Amino acid sequence: xxxxxxxxxxETNLSCAWSRIFLHxxxxxxxxxxxxxxxxxxxxxxxxxxxxxxxxxxxNCLVKNKKQKIHTVAxxxxxxSLWRMAKYDRKKFFEIYLNALPRYKAAEPSKNRRxxxxxxxxxxxxxxxxxxxxxxxxxxxxxxPTIRRSMFQASIFDPGRDHIPNCRQLGFPCLQHLSFVPNxxxxxxxxxxxxxxxxxxxxxxxxxxxxxxLGNFMAYEMGLTFDRMNCFVGVAKLERIGTRSPTLTPxxxxxxxxxxxxxxxxxxxxx
Numbered sequence: 244x245x246x247x248x249x250x251x252x253x254e255t256n257l258s259c260a261w262s263r264i265f266l267h268x269x270x271x272x273x274x275x276x277x278x279x280x281x282x283x284x285x286x287x288x289x290x291x292x293x294x295x296x297x298x299x300x301x302x303n304c305l306v307k308n309k310k311q312k313i314h315t316v317a318x319x320x321x322x323x324s325l326w327r328m329a330k331y332d333r334k335k336f337f338e339i340y341l342n343a344l345p346r347y348k349a350a351e352p353s354k355n356r357r358x359x360x361x362x363x364x365x366x367x368x369x370x371x372x373x374x375x376x377x378x379x380x381x382x383x384x385x386x387x388p389t390i391r392r393s394m395f396q397a398s399i400f401d402p403g404r405d406h407i408p409n410c411r412q413l414g415f416p417c418l419q420h421l422s423f424v425p426n427x428x429x430x431x432x433x434x435x436x437x438x439x440x441x442x443x444x445x446x447x448x449x450x451x452x453x454x455x456x457l458g459n460f461m462a463y464e465m466g467l468t469f470d471r472m473n474c475f476v477g478v479a480k481l482e483r484i485g486t487r488s489p490t491l492t493p494x495x496x497x498x499x500x501x502x503x504x505x506x507x508x509x510x511x512x513x514x
Contacts, residue, residue: 277479347359385466
């Protein structure tokens with residue numbers, strides 16, 4: 244099977260899902276999958292299932308290649324530690340994040356100079372609730388649970404800021420858009436995410452983890468149970484590392500091992 248063909252992934256474990264994608268591109272010609280569709284279910288109290296061996300192997304490889312760890316990438320989409328710090332008070336949570344935002348940008352000026360995903364979600368720059376798109380969705384749903392589901396959308400991409408002419412590499416934002424689909428009959432919530440492009444080695448695992456954490460947060464605030472995360476990727480790419488890099492060997496081994504198991508282990512510590 245060519246990597247240029249569509250690849251659908253449906254799993255109940257994030258590590259299994261990422262391993263299937265990673266091995267598919269390792270074992271087939273080409274370094275791109277277009278499109279890639281990832282669907283994750285099977286959450287335990289809103290927490291996604293993982294395999295510690297895969298996550299640890301990938302984290303170690305990322306560190307060796309001077310890339311951000313999985314948790315750091317996930318935090319750009321949803322900073323879970325701040326939510327806990329705010330004792331699950333969302334207004335305090337938003338306030339803590341916005342107050343800390345200048346420090347986050349200063350800590351990684353090259354990566355964060357154009358913005359951070361969670362910043363765009365709660366401080367877009369325009370719109371209701373001072374541009375806090377998540378607050379608007381939560382408020383509207385809690386006020387009118389039967390309102391049209393098409394309104395529960397949040398944008399990352401902003402043409403005014405992101406349509407930059409003659410720019411070969413932009414870096415941000417790869418995640419373009421989110422939609423939230425509540426099901427009032429069974430009281431569940433589905434999150435849909437749309438990526439124009441996605442880096443499979445250094446970003447994808449953290450992206451999926453951050454999206455699952457965001458989905459769980461939104462479900463909690465809307466009085467629902469987080470049920471599924473769907474991620475649609477226009478072009479998924481394996482770049483910034485060669486497929487024969489010796490640092491990838493433990494990752495490949497861990498991924499192949501989990502694919503041979505009938506069940507996947509679950510991590511205990513999600514941070």
